[in-house]
Amino acid sequence: MLKKFILTVLIIIYTFSIFSQDTWSLERCINYALENNIQIKQQELNTKYHSNNYNQSKTGVLPNLNFTASRTYSYGKALDYLDYNYKDKTQRNDFRLSSSVTLFQGLQNYNTISKNNYDMQASLQDLQQIKNNVSLTIASAFLNILFNEELVTVSQEQLEITKQQVERAEKLLEAGSIAKGRLLEIQAQAASEELRLINAQNQLDISYLTIVQLLELDSISNFKINIPENIEVSFRNIDILSIGSIYTEAESSLPQIKGAELRLKGSEKQLLIAKGGVSPSLSITASYGSMYSIPAERIVYGDDGYPLVDANGDVLKENYLKNDQFNDFLSTSLSFNLRVPIFNGLMVKNNVDNAKIGILNSRLDLENQKNILLKDIQQAYADAIAAYKKYLASDKALVAMEESFRYTQEKYEVGLVNTVDYNAAKNQLAQTKSDLLQAKYEYIFKTKILDFYRGIPIKI
Numbered sequence: 001m002l003k004k005f006i007l008t009v010l011i012i013i014y015t016f017s018i019f020s021q022d023t024w025s026l027e028r029c030i031n032y033a034l035e036n037n038i039q040i041k042q043q044e045l046n047t048k049y050h051s052n053n054y055n056q057s058k059t060g061v062l063p064n065l066n067f068t069a070s071r072t073y074s075y076g077k078a079l080d081y082l083d084y085n086y087k088d089k090t091q092r093n094d095f096r097l098s099s100s101v102t103l104f105q106g107l108q109n110y111n112t113i114s115k116n117n118y119d120m121q122a123s124l125q126d127l128q129q130i131k132n133n134v135s136l137t138i139a140s141a142f143l144n145i146l147f148n149e150e151l152v153t154v155s156q157e158q159l160e161i162t163k164q165q166v167e168r169a170e171k172l173l174e175a176g177s178i179a180k181g182r183l184l185e186i187q188a189q190a191a192s193e194e195l196r197l198i199n200a201q202n203q204l205d206i207s208y209l210t211i212v213q214l215l216e217l218d219s220i221s222n223f224k225i226n227i228p229e230n231i232e233v234s235f236r237n238i239d240i241l242s243i244g245s246i247y248t249e250a251e252s253s254l255p256q257i258k259g260a261e262l263r264l265k266g267s268e269k270q271l272l273i274a275k276g277g278v279s280p281s282l283s284i285t286a287s288y289g290s291m292y293s294i295p296a297e298r299i300v301y302g303d304d305g306y307p308l309v310d311a312n313g314d315v316l317k318e319n320y321l322k323n324d325q326f327n328d329f330l331s332t333s334l335s336f337n338l339r340v341p342i343f344n345g346l347m348v349k350n351n352v353d354n355a356k357i358g359i360l361n362s363r364l365d366l367e368n369q370k371n372i373l374l375k376d377i378q379q380a381y382a383d384a385i386a387a388y389k390k391y392l393a394s395d396k397a398l399v400a401m402e403e404s405f406r407y408t409q410e411k412y413e414v415g416l417v418n419t420v421d422y423n424a425a426k427n428q429l430a431q432t433k434s435d436l437l438q439a440k441y442e443y444i445f446k447t448k449i450l451d452f453y454r455g456i457p458i459k460i
Helices: 002-020 024-034 038-059 106-176 179-212 243-253 256-276 322-328 347-413 419-453
Strands: 022-024 064-079 086-104 221-227 281-294 297-299 317-319 332-337
Touching: 022 024, 024 038, 024 106, 038 106, 038 281, 086 419, 106 179, 106 419, 179 419, 243 256, 243 347, 243 419, 256 347, 281 322, 297 332, 347 419
Parallel strands: 022 221
Antiparallel strands: 064 086, 086 281, 281 332, 297 317
């Protein structure tokens, strides 16, 4: 009774674990990778950095506004600026609000805004390129799992057939219809196919581990992909697509080309910034402030405007209050500043030369990106054609091999073919099925790459 109860509990737990597994579709895998990939997160931070630079350059053309306050202590016969008498100790407090704005600086500020905008847009293209690479990598890993899943299924079917032959041979041996050597040959074939199944399962486990690592998941235990039903090859006449047409579509849409073009524009703006260094600059500065000193005295004047004196003939003085000082010393200033560069150690010339070099380098980078793209498309196109031909050949080979095996099996059942030849034919059939599966998924992936270059989303 206890054993029955334990067995029931184990069955319930196993069933629950099977149904509780969360399956992942290709779209979900790609979306999860795009949200959690570390390289993508790093590039997003880099894009934010360029965005901050762009925003800063836009606000840099606005007037600044600053408040300054200072307190100065003087000891030992310090001159009081109010009555021009020397005092042992004074304390002076200054307060000032100032603002300045550059009116003209060879358009450097506005060219800097444009350059930073191009840098930000190029960074966004870099982000999209990383996302595209991640999507292709995930799609390849996903298709590899589908291939290994089907390969395991084929190996299981082959092993099940051989096990049935082993059971039949055992019964024939008991009846004395066959020799023991024939049974041993079939058992050896079963052992070989069991090893093939184990290898296929190992490859499947490795392919699952690969995609889990790409997704940055913590565990592989509950990860299972959603296997689409009836994955068939959708044959398309690839010959109607030309490399030139694919390249034209890719050149206008892929981020690596757009990014290189934006960097070229940014380097051209950098040249204008450098040339702006030879231009005079004009700015305006305005300030408003006041001050007071402690201690402070001031001369007392009479109604006639002359200083009052005491009985000893000394000029009368009174404490100079802080508020009175602050109001009396309020001042406003406005200045126009012109700066004309004459000689700066050839710094401007070197900056211009370096900017020209930057333009040449950006042009070469754009040309290199276009060359790489063209070569990649040429290779992808050739791979797709080759995969298509390989699939057709493998499909024909499988049809012929199945017919040949059926004929060999019929002769084997009536004793006209020995076990060695029968097993060889069976192994050859299994290998042909494996070749067809490999050609099938290779063709699917190669066509997906061509679709990617044409701007078509990756789906299965």
